[in-house]
Amino acid sequence: MTKRWALVAVAGVLAVAGCSSDLPEESSGSGTPSSDTRKSEFFDQAEYDRQLAFRNATPQGPEGRPWEQMLEPQMVDTAKFAKPGGGYTLCFSNAAVDNPWRQVGFKTMQEEVKLHPEITDFVVLDAEAKDDKQISDIQSLTGRKCSAIIISPNTTATLTPAVEQACATGVPVIVFDRGVNTDCPVTFIHPIGGFAFGANGAEFLKERVKPGGKILALRILPGVDVLEQRWAAANEIFGGTELDVVGVEFTDGDAAKTKSIVADYIQREGKIDGVWMDAGATAVAAVEAFQDAGVDVPAIVGEDQQDFLRIWVDEGLNAVAPTYPTYQWRTPVIAAVKILKGEQVPKEWVLPQPRITGDTVREYVKQDMPPLHYAMCGCEGMPGYPGPWK
Structure with a gap:
């Protein structure tokens, strides 16, 4: 299969601001039920099937270190990028740190950098969820003496030319979290993807809600590939059931609006x-x-932030938490060091993407962590934990 290097990554809650440049020509409006069963322009049957199959695949890599594991990797040679002796300047163009998911992830990345003495300088530019700024940031980094450049794109199509220009400099480029429409980076790192996330939640509701039951779908914003993939997968599954999707609403990620x-x-x-x-x-x-409202909380799909996990346990909710693990922020740093040592890495580095169920939720509750700390940080064994994440 020819893989399209597209956005498959974001979010715990992802950085979803500033994505208007990649909006589709038409997005489903507020309150639109999915019963019309029209497929989203973001639905790709082959990729959907691939991601759902990945959920049952056995990862390669060290046990208990999912940020180093990989699913069905195709390894590539990196000998031409080898720079023996260390002294690396690692550069990072970050889409944003404008929400808790990205904040937890970035802190985890910073702590990962500290584990590699070969890295002597870590240069970070924050695009503040603005495409234009990130394009300028990437151009700036290509003019510095970066040993490798990590990029988490703000949006997919708009950032693709800037990533291609960075690749053209000969410096190894690593893309993670969200993707771009080019395969020029040495590696693209991401969990399984949006289709898997969306399907995990929809399958749970299909199992737990009786036929004819009313489903409310809550989305954040239109036009962000990974979020569109999540809804496309859910819509596909709901379309094959007797569940009644009574509304599809955009919340803008705002708690008051959601309520x-x-x-x-x-x-x-x-x-x-x-x-x-x-x-x-x-x-x-x-x-x-x-x-x-004084009514029972129905079956609900959440995520792995601590406030939800705690209320799930305290109230005995009927819930599931698909995840978009923040431990993925460790992997680009590990990949960069491997590449600069001339070691092979996967061309597409697909990480495991676990889900939290009623049987496992208590394992992930951390009462001493902030409410919006993400349980899948992969940071518990890092030096200084939990201090930097509080």
Whole structure:
């Protein structure tokens, strides 16, 4: 299969601001039910099948270190990039640190850098979720003496030319989290992807909600590939059931707006039997809307941030948490060091993407961590934990 290097990564809650440059020509409007079964322009049957199959694949790599594991890797030679002796200047163009998921991830990356004495300088430019700034940032980094450049693109299509220009300098480029429409980077690092995330939540609701049950789908923003993939997968699964998707609403990732939307649907529909979400940062607000209305919290899809995991356990919720693990922020640093040592890396480095279920949720609750700390940070064994993440 020819792989398209597209956005498959974001979010715990992802950085979803500043993505208008990659918006589709038409996006589904607020309150649009999925019962029309029209496939999203982001639905790719082959990639959907691939991602769902990856969920059952056995990863290669060290046990207990999923940020170093890989699924069905095709290794590439990196001997031409070898720079023996260390003294590396590692450069990073970051899309943003504008939400807790990215903040936890970036802190984890900074701590990973400290584990590699070969890296003597870590240069970071924050694009502040702006395409134009990131294009300028990447151009700036190509003019510095970077040993390798890591890029987490703000959007897919708009950043592709800038990534290609960086590749043309001969400096090894590593893309992670979100992708671009070129295969010029040495490696592209990401968890399984948006289709897997969306399917995990939809399959849970298909199992837990009776036929005819009313589903409310809560999304963040249109036009972000990974979020569109999540909804496309869920829509595909819901379309093959008797579940009634009564609304598809955009929350902008705002807790107050989420709570208001859910309250409106409870009043309008009388009962909501399940809530699907494309990112879980406002899942607690959704839960609170049901509690405030004095009705039972239905089956709900959240994510691995601590506030949701805690309320899940405390209230005995019927829930699942697909994840977009923040431990992926460790992998680009590890990959950069391997490349600069001339060691092979996967052309596409696909990381495991676990989900949290009712059987495992208690393992991930950390009462001493901030409410929006993400459980899949892979940081518990790092020096100084938990200090830097508090």
